[in-house]
Amino acid sequence: MRIGAIEAGGTKFVCGIGNDRGEIAESISFPTGDPQTTLGRVIAYFKEKQADAIGIGSFGPIDIRKDSPTYGYVTTTPKPGWGNFDFLGTLRREFPVPFGWDTDVNAAAFGEATWGAARGLGSCLYYTVGTGVGIGVYSEGKLVHGLIHPEGGHVLTRRHPDDDFAGACPFHGDCLEGMASGPALEKRWQVKGHELPADHPAWEIEAFYLAQSIAGAILLLSPEKVILGGGVMQQAQLYPLIREAVKRNLNGYLNAGAILEQIDDYIVPPGLGQQAGLCGALALGLSALRNQA
């Protein structure tokens, strides 16, 4: 079995071929350009691969409502050329195989639930903290779609008492993404995040915002695992700061051993590491193949 996987990011695309054990046999990566050029490269890559199915985890917002006339489209992105673009249809015309299609963060959540840190569990949240903040939601054994799809990176949080940064979100100013994304970090401190030392106060402030959102999502959804990925989360000192802040926020209200005693195993990095996104797309492709069979 050969499953194609496309991790379609706003900055770069990764295409690969894997199997039903979540193993990636080969992959390529290239910068995201205009849709024609970018999908041209995707099509050229898969032309010789004989994939039995292809899964796509895409930057958004995208249309994932199967009964919608624009199912498979990238919708309202400001990214040049990509607004209202038929991403899935363009590939379907080239490859007559089952396709999986979801957001990049939902894909990563699904990959983690299939082969990673949430393997065997019925629910998890997948945060990516990088260029933006995105949250994938897997609940009761299903990816959550609903009216559009989860866009949890834009929730409002309380302000850290030592932080007077105005926020970097063009829609909401100081929402979670506006305060905690990689670009927000850089704008606030005037250096790239990875250039800040591990004991810089920036990380306590970063953890403060992420933990508020995580505690809120735990209260609303009661996930069995919370997985934090993306470029900013390469700063390993964030994990213990976030765990402690989540516990402070919840203040013993949720009587769950996973939170009260084993939080180191509850709020975790991706089990699939840097391959969480690509493996997530692989899991979507595999699922599409199985649902068709």
Add this chain to the structure above:
Amino acid sequence: MRIGAIEAGGTKFVCGIGNDRGEIAESISFPTGDPQTTLGRVIAYFKEKQADAIGIGSFGPIDIRKDSPTYGYVTTTPKPGWGNFDFLGTLRREFPVPFGWDTDVNAAAFGEATWGAARGLGSCLYYTVGTGVGIGVYSEGKLVHGLIHPEGGHVLTRRHPDDDFAGACPFHGDCLEGMASGPALEKRWQVKGHELPADHPAWEIEAFYLAQSIAGAILLLSPEKVILGGGVMQQAQLYPLIREAVKRNLNGYLNAGAILEQIDDYIVPPGLGQQAGLCGALALGLSALRNQA
């Protein structure tokens, strides 16, 4: 078909008998006392009713993990006698029929998705705003459980600029429930909520807190309907205030007609009115019967 329904609240119990169209044929109500007395009355009521199944929507926290040794228990409530009490088991020993068992707010969400304001939809949120604030979550055609169950009433919100009330939640002080429950309203304004005139500034502040939580939940979960019930929501002037505040919070970020153009039909009172809780329990009982068949 005769389905039993139990709306088990912290203040009062309602028991009834209904059918598979969501119609309640008869019901009784009594104050919640200690578990033995209360369930004694429940058992006496159903003894003569020949119910084919019984659904329970209960105050919490409760154990709804089917593989748990304390499945069916009320767990850590401070309510005298109810902590670690085997609610479901006590009834199962009396009635050899299928039982449905979930939180009061999940039950109400399920009832609304079966016969009410979210009929035919795959997702909805059900808020109850009364003695506390609770949020039931129905997503992708399933009630959300996870690690424990949703407890979204305790999320943190930003403070209203004109509000210096300390908050009434013993765990978190000024979380949503601490700022927006019926007792919080009463403590802040020193009168019962229903004694405040409809144009009192209290309602704008109340809407401010609820709308923040609703906007956050919409971002995280993308529900197809948001239903607001409970005693405080009897103040009909709250709905337009909440809808406007939700739109202000989202600031056009979610490109969905349901929110941008038809919010009056998106954030709504329960379609089942005051019977949302009891009909929810009925829907749980019906589902238990169908799953067993």
